[in-house]
Amino acid sequence: MIKKIFKRLGLKDKLLGLIVPFLLLIIWQGAVTKHLFSELLVVPPLTLLNTLIELAKSGDLSSNILASLNRVLIGFLIGASGGFILGIAMGLSPIINRTLSPLVKALQQVPEFAWMPVIILLFGIDEFAKNIFIAIGAFYPMLFNTYLGVSGVPDKYHELAQVYQYKSHRYLAKVILPSALPSIITGIRLSLGLSWVFVVGAEFFGTEAGVGFMMISGRQLFQIDVVMAGLVVIGTIGFLLNYVLQLLEKKLSGGRVAFDGGIA
Amino acid sequence: MDIIVAKDVRKKFKLKHGQQVKNNGIISNEIDALGGFDLNIKKGEFLVLVGPSGSGKSVFLDIVGGLSAPTSGVVYLDNKPVDAPSEKTGYVFQQYALFPWRTALSNIEFGLESRGVVKEERIKIARELLSLFGLSDFEDRYPYQLSGGMQQRVAIARALATKPEVLLMDEPFAALDAQTREILQNELIRIWEGTDTTVIFVTHSIDEAVFLADRVAVVTARPGKIKEIIEIDLPRPRNGDIRSSSEFAANRHKVWGALKAEVNKAQQEWKLAPGFTD
Numbered sequence A: 001m002i003k004k005i006f007k008r009l010g011l012k013d014k015l016l017g018l019i020v021p022f023l024l025l026i027i028w029q030g031a032v033t034k035h036l037f038s039e040l041l042v043v044p045p046l047t048l049l050n051t052l053i054e055l056a057k058s059g060d061l062s063s064n065i066l067a068s069l070n071r072v073l074i075g076f077l078i079g080a081s082g083g084f085i086l087g088i089a090m091g092l093s094p095i096i097n098r099t100l101s102p103l104v105k106a107l108q109q110v111p112e113f114a115w116m117p118v119i120i121l122l123f124g125i126d127e128f129a130k131n132i133f134i135a136i137g138a139f140y141p142m143l144f145n146t147y148l149g150v151s152g153v154p155d156k157y158h159e160l161a162q163v164y165q166y167k168s169h170r171y172l173a174k175v176i177l178p179s180a181l182p183s184i185i186t187g188i189r190l191s192l193g194l195s196w197v198f199v200v201g202a203e204f205f206g207t208e209a210g211v212g213f214m215m216i217s218g219r220q221l222f223q224i225d226v227v228m229a230g231l232v233v234i235g236t237i238g239f240l241l242n243y244v245l246q247l248l249e250k251k252l253s254g255g256r257v258a259f260d261g262g263i264a
Numbered sequence B: 001m002d003i004i005v006a007k008d009v010r011k012k013f014k015l016k017h018g019q020q021v022k023n024n025g026i027i028s029n030e031i032d033a034l035g036g037f038d039l040n041i042k043k044g045e046f047l048v049l050v051g052p053s054g055s056g057k058s059v060f061l062d063i064v065g066g067l068s069a070p071t072s073g074v075v076y077l078d079n080k081p082v083d084a085p086s087e088k089t090g091y092v093f094q095q096y097a098l099f100p101w102r103t104a105l106s107n108i109e110f111g112l113e114s115r116g117v118v119k120e121e122r123i124k125i126a127r128e129l130l131s132l133f134g135l136s137d138f139e140d141r142y143p144y145q146l147s148g149g150m151q152q153r154v155a156i157a158r159a160l161a162t163k164p165e166v167l168l169m170d171e172p173f174a175a176l177d178a179q180t181r182e183i184l185q186n187e188l189i190r191i192w193e194g195t196d197t198t199v200i201f202v203t204h205s206i207d208e209a210v211f212l213a214d215r216v217a218v219v220t221a222r223p224g225k226i227k228e229i230i231e232i233d234l235p236r237p238r239n240g241d242i243r244s245s246s247e248f249a250a251n252r253h254k255v256w257g258a259l260k261a262e263v264n265k266a267q268q269e270w271k272l273a274p275g276f277t278d
């Protein structure tokens, strides 16, 4: 299974994807060594690597990453479970769906950062406020994907459940959720990805730990290398989160495509 | 003894706003799917329904299976009116038969799980059925790893696992190629002849109907009702050789004779329908 996934993802394509970043790094390093830019403003990759190593050695890096991940996790859990539960309710009940979908669609139009003043007014700028900020971002992708998965359960599955007297929690656990699972995993992936994007935003508003905090304090101390190290860390962790969940997604939906319209 | 008795079963569907249909020449926005369906089915009998497309065969099966309620009339199962899916009934569909997240073995267990059969017992039953269909080596395969014929064998095995008194089969072999289809017919009849299960089987293939059935019930063009019931006087146990016999051809001829007019009528109706292009 895993092997198949690797094959499908295509190792070749991945190497192709590395060429451009690698060239950029070389040009970047070259440009700074040749004094095209001031080394104070544009940190060359090798210095950046050095900074990362220093940050890692001092323990700053891991403590800040952990602080951010912790925040992401709490915010994600709040937002995604809300989206998950509402998505199931709206997917199963057309009445709930019709009642709530206009409101949900309207609220979704509010840009994430427009919530910030509201949250600050209501909750201040402490930890909980940040969790709520992340939760709002995590909520929608989970809601929509869960809804899509649940409302898309084929009629025949519902009929089979009826034929064999599957009801309430058993129906949910044995038919609805497994059928909706690939879509739910997509929801988790997108939702977690957005949580990670928003955590850094949340940390720009007063905090004493986190990757966002590390960048803000780097800026205040004019440590441009630390600011850039923060960017690298954010990008890398976001990429890894997405990658792992994408693998999971492919694995869980493996083979299902073949069913649409087929015999099974 | 009759295990299933359908008395004057009618079913209307409300169409969506703006949609219309002709019922016996009268324009309406309700469609008459079944128009007085009467049918008695004997215990242990293999009854095959044939009829033009859209004549309400699937609707009738859904009513017998308790998945859908008749607009009027009653279906009795063991003398009790059907008003919900019964534990005595199994169902095999043409499509989406198997759950892609379950292995062959676990798909067969599905019907037993909700009825509180313990794990070891479920596995024992499922393995017996897999071996009956020659699929013992495939118990841990997922549906996408099985051929269409194997998938449908598993679907039938799942329906048999709960030892239903009544097995409803709605064009179970329609999506299979001709050879696989004959093989499955042979397997089904071999397995069924060793049980006392009552089967209602829907098909568009007259050969399939004649080969499997004790009786073939011909359904009229919509609104569906029973036009004629033909006893198939072929000896049992049956095997594939019987298909080339002259008795087989004679039965085939009888069924086609009853069906032909209805198929033509249904086709005529489509041609008259607005938007129909030949």
Ligand SMILES: Nc1ncnc2c1ncn2[C@@H]1O[C@H](COP(=O)(O)OP(=O)(O)OP(=O)(O)O)[C@@H](O)[C@H]1O
Pocket (backbone or CB within 6 Å): B013, B014, B015, B031, B032, B033, B051, B052, B053, B054, B055, B056, B057, B058, B059, B060, B222
């Ligand atoms: N849920 C529904 N809503 C509206 N009309 C329906 C519905 N289900 C069935 N019908 C109509 O009832 C009629 C009978 O349908 P049914 O599926 O039972 O036909 P069938 O005999 O099984 O046909 P086929 O051989 O093509 O499977 C058809 O005209 C169909 O359009």
Ligand SMILES: [Mg+2]
Pocket (backbone or CB within 6 Å): B057, B058, B059, B170
């Ligand atoms: Mg049908």
